[in-house]
Amino acid sequence: MTVLAQRPVAVEHPEHHEGPTGILKWLTSTDHKVIGMNYIVTSLVMFFFAGIMALIMRAQLTSPSGAVVSLQQYNELFTMHGSLMLYLFAGPFAFGGLANYIVPLQVGAPDMAFPRLNALSYWLFLSGSITMMLSFMVAGGAAAFGWVAYAPLSEATFSPGSGPDLWILALVLTGFSAIFTGVNLITTIFYLRAPGMTMFRMPLFTWNMLVTAMLILIAFPVLTAAMVLLWCDRHFGTHIYTVQGGGVPVLYQNLFWFFGHPEVYILALPYFGIVTDVIPVMSRKPLFGYKGMVFATMAIAALSTGVWAHHMFTTGVVLLPFFSLLSLLIAVPTGIKFFNWIGTMWRGSITLNTPMLFCIGFLLAFLMGGLTGVMLASPPIDFVTHDTYFVVAHFHQVLMGTAVFAGFAGFYFWYPKFFGRMLSDRLGKLHFWFLFIGFWVTFMPQYKLGLMGMPRRVATYQAGLGWQNLNIASTVGAFIIGFSFVFFLVNLWVSWRKPVPAGDNPWDAHALEWFATSPPVHHNFTRLPPIRSERPVWDFHHPDALTIAHGENGHGKLAGTAVPAGQD
């Protein structure tokens, strides 16, 4: 049945809605909130699976001859750890889960633009996740060629069996899921905004998701195409990526990284958006440099699509100066973001609660990961450190900074909106501090290991090179990270058993989602505040506070007073 969504001016009762409950609700819902929560839960399950794989690998590396798993199993573990974390956790958690739930709320929409397509995206994502996990159960085991699946290693000759096939198919399924979500997000943001919510009044989280959705549309079709061609090579006897038949192996790398580098920013930009939403709220200040943030986001996204071959410096057939230049340039908009985050906190009234701590953890982690990224963008340094633990430490610091620190900042921040109850701040802080300490203990030794020459993707190493102690330190750190998530699970358990009501706006936050009830009713809003700045809810609750809209050179005026007509 189709329902016409109304935008009520002010009604007393929420729109009457009767839908299925229980398992049937899960199977048939087209509500963006239910689908978003499905995404969040599924991707967190994948995160825990991948985390356990990481711990097994770290256990293996504590001794040079590591006897925990066999060499083949180790290859499968690092492949699946990377694949689960990147394809099934970090991306879907942000643009499938949080974006699905939050973006329609932030722009004042009743639902996503295409609710049934949205549901289909989730089912494709779940199918893809199951397909990937199934590969552990087939003869020959899971894929063992690394998350990048370079040809010719991923060809049928070197990676026979159905495990790699399932891996390829899982990527095709989740790839389509991501493309559909990207289309859905862009349409929602372009067509379903509330009156007065101009593009330059959207919260930064929504801006970041818009830019991410466009990156998805640029990158994911290329991945799907690369996978279909790889499938043809494996099964239909084509020689697209093999030298013997006249193919070009480096073509695979070009295709993969044309997806793969935007993918890194698909995994980072949504989390930048979370941080940009949390820091002003917890500092009780408007965002410093709103438009600068928007343009920095666009610049990062645009540059990131032009740097794919900086992963291929050592192939010897790429245009080194071009890719090095563009890679180094990314540091500029990222620096703008850093200064704006700090500028937002500057002289603010900062509350160091759990979401804010996670944001600060993100700033530090991403700073370290980002600075080593600038180093790696320089070919002479990359030639020396390529495929060593230096690179491993670099991208783990980047991705854990974004997907884990910023991701959980968002989770702790929006949890009251999801369920109408608070998470314990004390347990949240314990989670943060264990994660934070574990994070640095794990990855700082890996930089040193990389500089000492330890290659990545090895299950054993020679004794007497001085690598063992650093590896043991790294493993201890990894287990501290694993332990920190006990506090997270206990926190969820406590909030489930002993709920603390949150109210609609526990943080005194800015964006429209905090105007809806917690959890929001069907079709989200029963009333909307006037939208006169990028902080409509703040203006509504603090009518006597001066608002300084962007572009007005600091001439403050009272919220709710007349605004200039015209578009923006």
Place this chain on the structure above:
Amino acid sequence: MRREAQLLIGVAAFFGLTDITYWLWGNAQGGATNLDTGFGGVVMLVGTILLGVVPGSYYFWWSRRMKPRPEDRMDATIEDGSGTIASFPDSSVWPFVLGMGLFLTVLSLVFGLWLMWPGLSLVVSAAVGATVESRRGGRV
């Protein structure tokens, strides 16, 4: 619509510039963008230009012909946009059926082509079911 159009045209413009630079620079530097090295990137960047210019020029064309919508105006009140926003489907089982149909179809490539029969039947029934559902429910 103006900002949306500008955003998409901006994508096309940036990648147009990048693509030309990449190609010419690659040719000047010993053919780093030849067919057997980096030409794929030139082609993919053309695809990215199209991604910006096709919807972008359409939006741009429209933005010059339509009045600004309430969500484009800084002074719009909530009342300006009240009434019916759009029609949204209620709970529907067909996305699930379609998803599982595609799942089985994809798995049939690994576990045996017989799985394609139930898979494709689910896909077809979901296509029919969703269409009928839309018609029964009114305009979508």
